[in-house]
Amino acid sequence: MEITTYRRHSANCKHKDDRYHPRCGCPLWFQFNWSQPATTLEGNKLRRGQNKWAAETHIWSEAQTKAKQLNSNLEALLQGKPVRQNVTVKAAVDEWLEFRSTNGLDNRKADLMGRKAHRVVRKERCRSS
Numbered sequence: 001m002e003i004t005t006y007r008r009h010s011a012n013c014k015h016k017d018d019r020y021h022p023r024c025g026c027p028l029w030f031q032f033n034w035s036q037p038a039t040t041l042e043g044n045k046l047r048r049g050q051n052k053w054a055a056e057t058h059i060w061s062e063a064q065t066k067a068k069q070l071n072s073n074l075e076a077l078l079q080g081k082p083v084r085q086n087v088t089v090k091a092a093v094d095e096w097l098e099f100r101s102t103n104g105l106d107n108r109k110a111d112l113m114g115r116k117a118h119r120v121v122r123k124e125r126c127r128s129s
């Protein structure tokens, strides 16, 4: 998956004509396309189509490292592999439940399954740490 790293320059930055300036100190962002239905990744909303996420760094090399990590997470998500995520399982379950209730689907069984998923994830975490 192609992830473009670029700068969002401040209005008075001397380098604002160069989206890829190596060190002007303005915030770095990632831009990429997601071809799958909307989901979440590490608490961030992943939309179908173009996504723009803050890299949360001003340092180009750091952004490159984060872009690689993001790329492997996205690839894993594409292949249906479990992704190392933080809060996201709960977020995903909540979102799913919300989706079901807004679509008039019965949540009693879904709610149970969601809670079960939490337990499984907690167990996984204990094993890997």
Ligand SMILES: [Zn+2]
Pocket (backbone or CB within 6 Å): 007, 008, 009, 010, 013, 014, 015, 016, 021, 024, 025, 026
């Ligand atoms: Zn700048």
